[in-house]
Amino acid sequence: MTLLEIxxxxxxxxxxxxxxxxxxxxxxxxxxxxxxLRNTTPPKESKDNK
Structure with missing residues (x-):
C-alpha cells in the first residue's frame, strides 16, 4: 500500500x-x-595528516 493509495x-x-x-x-x-547525529559525532582523523 503506497502513500498515494492512502x-x-x-x-x-x-x-x-x-x-x-x-x-x-x-x-x-x-x-x-x-x-x-552528523553534527555531534567527532570528525575522524585521517592517517595522512600526521
Whole structure:
C-alpha cells in the first residue's frame, strides 16, 4: 500500500489531514535526527595528516 493509495482513499478529510501531518512530522524528525547525529559525532582523523 503506497502513500498515494492512502491519500486517495475515500476517508474522512480530518483523518486524511491527520495522516498527512503525521507523515510530515515523522519525516522532519528523521531528518533532524540525521543532521544532529552528523553534527555531534567527532570528525575522524585521517592517517595522512600526521
Amino acid at each position: 491519500f486517495s482513499a475515500p476517508i474522512a478529510s480530518g483523518a486524511q489531514l491527520f495522516l498527512l501531518i503525521l507523515c510530515v512530522l515523522i519525516g522532519l524528525g528523521a531528518g533532524l535526527s540525521a543532521v544532529d
